Amino acid sequence: FRMALTAAQRLRPIVSVTVHHAVLLLGLYLFFTGFFPSKLSLPGYAPEFSASDAAPPAQFKRLIVMVVDAMRADFAYRNISGKPSMPHLQNLIKQGRAIPFSAYAHAPTVTLPRIKAIITGGIPSFIDYVGNLNSPELLEDNLIYQLRRAGKKMVFYGDDTWLKLFPSSFSRFDGTTSFFVSVRANFATRI
Numbered sequence: 001f002r003m004a005l006t007a008a009q010r011l012r013p014i015v016s017v018t019v020h021h022a023v024l025l026l027g028l029y030l031f032f033t034g035f036f037p038s039k040l041s042l043p044g045y046a047p048e049f050s051a052s053d054a055a056p057p058a059q060f061k062r063l064i065v066m067v068v069d070a071m072r073a074d075f076a077y078r079n080i081s082g083k084p085s086m087p088h089l090q091n092l093i094k095q096g097r098a099i100p101f102s103a104y105a106h107a108p109t110v111t112l113p114r115i116k117a118i119i120t121g122g123i124p125s126f127i128d129y130v131g132n133l134n135s136p137e138l139l140e141d142n143l144i145y146q147l148r149r150a151g152k153k154m155v156f157y158g159d160d161t162w163l164k165l166f167p168s169s170f171s172r173f174d175g176t177t178s179f180f181v182s183v184r185a186n187f188a189t190r191i
Contacts, residue, residue, distance in 0.1 A: 039125045041140040048149065067118065069111060069159065073102040111161050119143050119165075135164035144169050 068076075076086050077093075077100065084090040092098035103118050112132040113124030119142045138144075144166045147154060153171050156162055160175030 036127050037125060039122070039127075041120075041122065045141045045145060045149075067158075069114060073100075076100070111159055112165075115161060115165060132161070135161050137167055138165040142166075 076089060078085055089098065089100075093100055110129055110132045112135050113128040116122060116128060116138065117124045120138070120140055122140075144154070148169050154169060156170040156173040156175075158176060160177055163170070163173060163175040
């Protein structure tokens with residue numbers, strides 16, 4: 001016993017499958033464009049200041065910037081049982097010889113996207129997560145490039161990802177691999 005199907009009844013499963021596939025493709029498109037957004041950066045670097053753009057006189061002869069990747073700010077500035085968790089740092093802050101600043105990077109929070117976010121002022125993207133394993137040179141405008149162009153001497157000790165991002169930027173450096181680091185044997189001896 002077989003009934004004759006009308007044209008509309010024959011098209012119904014085809015239309016249903018087509019609509020489901022279209023919704024699936026739209027969902028995939030929205031997911032990938034949201035999760036892996038295309039990050040447009042301006043080509044080149046900011047122009048140099050001219051002589052008419054007089055910079056204010058320097059307040060210090062030297063500046064030391066210490067970036068501690070992935071360290072919680074509350075650990076650096078808190079007191080545990082009445083004792084500061086980092087007494088030397090807190091004393092420098094109290095004496096006015098150090099200025100605390102906490103930078104927060106959005107996900108993904110692995111080394112490369114965090115460094116790029118802090119140094120360029122941009123928003124990290126998940127595609128940078130893949131580059132974390134083999135960091136290419138950073139070719140967009142950034143703080144390290146501007147300091148080097150201004151003739152500032154920079155010394156670096158820490159994660160070798162910085163050395164991959166900014167080759168030939170530091171006058172003296174010692175990079176430590178960020179993978180398989182023994183805190184006692186490697187990091188502590190370099191401090």
